[in-house]
Amino acid sequence: MREKTPVILRCLFLLLWVAYFSPPGYAQPLPLYRIAYGTTGENPTALWIGVEQGFYRKHGVHVEVLYMRSGPLAMSTLAAGDVQMVFTSANNVLNGAGAGLDAVVVATVIPKAEGALIARPEIKKPEDLKGKYVGIQSIGGGGWANNMLALDHLNLDPERDRIQFLVLADQASRVQALETGRVQASWLGYTFAEVLKKKGFVVLLDLGRAPIQYLGTSLVTRKLNVRQDPKSIEGVIKGTLDSVRFILNPENKSVVVKTLMKRLRLSRPEEAESGYYALQTTYSTDLRPKVEGARKIHRIVSRVNPNLQKIKPEEIIEDSLIRKIYASGY
Structure with missing residues (x-):
């Protein structure tokens, strides 16, 4: 018994040492949040920068960004539970809602038509x-x-x-x-x-210069996720807001251009620069979704999807978390 006691004490000491000196993420891995997108242009840059610059991890979320062939396909992965969010526009959210999916916009990065x-x-x-x-x-x-x-x-x-x-x-x-x-x-x-x-x-x-109201590229999730895991969703929104602010800061132009070249497989910096300058006019640091932007596309999409006649545009917006973020002064 005397021989075993020092061994037990040494083991206890080792466990305490590991627990004390290990980083927080070692003991409790950050929650994984997969975000799907279905566009091949510059619009998803906020997601790419958010991952590369560590903005999401800063707010306690490990984000994986996944490309899908189209917006409707990305929405289907949300319905299946394969991803927790989709980076898409109002028309895909409306179509999902018309099919019975409890999809909602929680933050809008591009609050207008563009391209x-x-x-x-x-x-x-x-x-x-x-x-x-x-x-x-x-x-x-x-x-x-x-x-x-x-x-x-x-x-x-x-x-x-x-x-x-x-x-x-x-x-x-x-x-x-x-x-x-x-x-x-x-x-x-x-x-x-x-x-x-x-x-x-x-x-x-x-379209960016035309007076067209539109609820463009946005962070979209399910009402169920908002109820069950608001903290992670708030972390994703904050990380995306950090990313948008980073992109709109002229000092970070070279970083953003390099990301565009890599992600869009462009060989010349001047090709990526056109996308960079487009983001300066299309991105907004006001991520609060506006219902007015959903009304026009609701009318257009209703022509080909009769199920939307029972859906009101305001039903696809859940802005409680983004309003909370701004109210905190973040």
Whole structure:
């Protein structure tokens, strides 16, 4: 017994030493939060920077960012419980709500329409699109919504004007389809739109400059998650806010450009710079979602999804956490 006592004491001492000197994350790993997104342009930069700069870990959340082929697919992973959040726009949230998913916007990074409706050089004016093909990423997705917002603003109706949608993959694929003439127009984010503008392609509408109200790219989760784990969601919102502030600080331009080059697989810094400057005008440090931005797209999406007639735009907004954050002075 005398021989065992020193051994026991040494073991107890070792355990106490490990517990005292180990970092907090060693004993209790940070909760994992997976965020899916379905766009291939510059919009998800806040997520990428948030992970790379450690902003999410600073607020007690380990975030993994996952690319999905489209917004609707990303929303399906939220419904299945494979991810805890989606970085997407109001149309996908509305479609999810129409299907019975308790999806809500908890913070909005891009509070307006953005990107450009780009057309081939032979398309000189909006009316020239009648009877032509427009490239989209998916029916009902964010790219489709931006195309629909642009066409609506230009007084074009796909059914009346016989405009057909061609589903392609990502924005790079739509750029290729425009160059080969497979489609005559498509909405693109500013990074890819700028590449085609330099080749003589026509900007039929810059959505960011048009007076279009829209609830753009946002952090979306389920009401169930808000009730069960508000602390983690608040951490994600704060980390995203830190990231947006970092991106909008001119001193961090080189870091943001490098991230855009890496994530979008761009070979030249000037290509990434167009995306960087676009973020300076589209991102907002006021992450409070506005119901006015959901009303117009609700009307448009309701044309193809009758289930939305029973959904009110304000039902997809849950702003209690972001209001709490701002009220604290953060």
